[in-house]
Amino acid sequence: xxxxxxxxxxxxxxxxxxxxxxxxxxxxxxxxxxxxxxxxxxxxxxxxxxxxxxxxxxxxxxxxxxxxxxxxxxxxxxxxxxxxxxxxxxxxxxxxxxxxxxxxxxxxxxxxxxxxxxxxxxxxxxxxxxxxxxxxxxxxxxxxxxxxxxxxxxxxxxxxxxxxxxxxxxxxxxxxxxxxxxxxxxxxxxxxxxxxxxxxxxxxxxxxxxxxxxxxxxxxxxxxxxxxxxxxxxxxxxxxxxxxxxxxxxxxxxxxxxxxxxxxxxxxxxxxxxxxxxxxxxxxxxxxxxxxxxxxxxxxxxxxxxxxxxxxxxxxxxxxxxxxxxxxxxxxxxxxxxxxxxxxxxxxxxxxxxxxxxxxxxxxxxxxxxxxxxxxxxxxxxxxxxxxxxxxxxxxxxxxxxxxxxxxxxxxxxxxxxxxxxxxxxxxxxxxxxxxxxxxxxxxxxxxxxxxxxxxxxxxxxxx
Numbered sequence: 001x002x003x004x005x006x007x008x009x010x011x012x013x014x015x016x017x018x019x020x021x022x023x024x025x026x027x028x029x030x031x032x033x034x035x036x037x038x039x040x041x042x043x044x045x046x047x048x049x050x051x052x053x054x055x056x057x058x059x060x061x062x063x064x065x066x067x068x069x070x071x072x073x074x075x076x077x078x079x080x081x082x083x084x085x086x087x088x089x090x091x092x093x094x095x096x097x098x099x100x101x102x103x104x105x106x107x108x109x110x111x112x113x114x115x116x117x118x119x120x121x122x123x124x125x126x127x128x129x130x131x132x133x134x135x136x137x138x139x140x141x142x143x144x145x146x147x148x149x150x151x152x153x154x155x156x157x158x159x160x161x162x163x164x165x166x167x168x169x170x171x172x173x174x175x176x177x178x179x180x181x182x183x184x185x186x187x188x189x190x191x192x193x194x195x196x197x198x199x200x201x202x203x204x205x206x207x208x209x210x211x212x213x214x215x216x217x218x219x220x221x222x223x224x225x226x227x228x229x230x231x232x233x234x235x236x237x238x239x240x241x242x243x244x245x246x247x248x249x250x251x252x253x254x255x256x257x258x259x260x261x262x263x264x265x266x267x268x269x270x271x272x273x274x275x276x277x278x279x280x281x282x283x284x285x286x287x288x289x290x291x292x293x294x295x296x297x298x299x300x301x302x303x304x305x306x307x308x309x310x311x312x313x314x315x316x317x318x319x320x321x322x323x324x325x326x327x328x329x330x331x332x333x334x335x336x337x338x339x340x341x342x343x344x345x346x347x348x349x350x351x352x353x354x355x356x357x358x359x360x361x362x363x364x365x366x367x368x369x370x371x372x373x374x375x376x377x378x379x380x381x382x383x384x385x386x387x388x389x390x391x392x393x394x395x396x397x398x399x400x401x402x403x404x405x406x407x408x409x410x411x412x413x414x415x416x417x418x419x420x421x422x423x424x425x426x427x428x429x430x431x432x433x434x435x436x437x438x439x440x441x442x443x444x445x446x447x448x449x450x451x452x453x454x455x456x457x458x459x460x461x462x463x464x
Contacts, residue, residue: 388418
């Protein structure tokens, strides 16, 4: 859920980001940077993770079939203890079995046999607490069962009168409080949505007639797990949660963004970092990573304000062929924290890609101020050269100085137009060279005379 103005005082935050797995040795290389940022008032990564978990979403966890089977066996053993009258033992075993399944909704979502085991566990837990005189705990467990299993009934034949009566009693109490609805807005219509591990739909989903209370929203796409978003549904009101599947898929424990590859990182990193900052109410976010910069493995960093995906400051410190002194790495942190004097110890960050929403408009920015104008200048120059060559080619001087209606005195205008086009093309080439992103893409540019045809050709080679 998004932070509100009543949340704790906003501080800038720090996260990590990688185009692939987190590199080995990252803790050692980032330690001087993290320590210097802490001295500048930035919270530790662990604190940022805690804020993300409590105010945005938390990890869905992951357990294998063996661990899930062990959890279910613990639930079944606890239920048998309940039937045998060992209520304290039942509570202990059932809680031990439910805990890992609650932490890993992907192990239960869409799996009916495991959902049935969870239902039996909640039922045994509620009744065990009731027999022990813990009415609050008993009602809470039964209320969770009612919210999570609206499609199930507590059969008199299978469970007897007491479980069925208690279930119906809690259900009536929840009904008196009223019902609400929950809308899940997803930016990917392939994502499967589960609410309290129960299938709700694919893509955008609205579920009505939910009993008031707290619900877990969990997304999954194929074998890839999203995160858990906890949402409060109130009686008579419509709750909404907006989920970015791309962010869910990338955000990992430790306040780290792990993308499928470097291309995905470049495309999505700034947008996700800013979204996290906004959700936590932070004025800015520092994004750290380890990757190649200008051909050398480097510790890199960029700082974004919460209202823009354009980097405010950025820099890199190469860590090969040898790891630099801690002071050099600390200088990167000082630069990111706002100490411009540290820039002399830090290399510029070659990458300056911005998100699509910031690529609208003509001016440019983020290290690519000429990305529109270079094409305008180059295109206009080529067009002017072509027009000038055409005017020169169609020039016709009257024979013997006589008046000739078919004569065309276009040579001088053609020369002027071609020269202007060449100058404008030169400006375009200059802008290409200045543009940091396309500097490596431009290989050569030249105007080649076509002697046999009496004209010229503009040749530009490279990858664009």
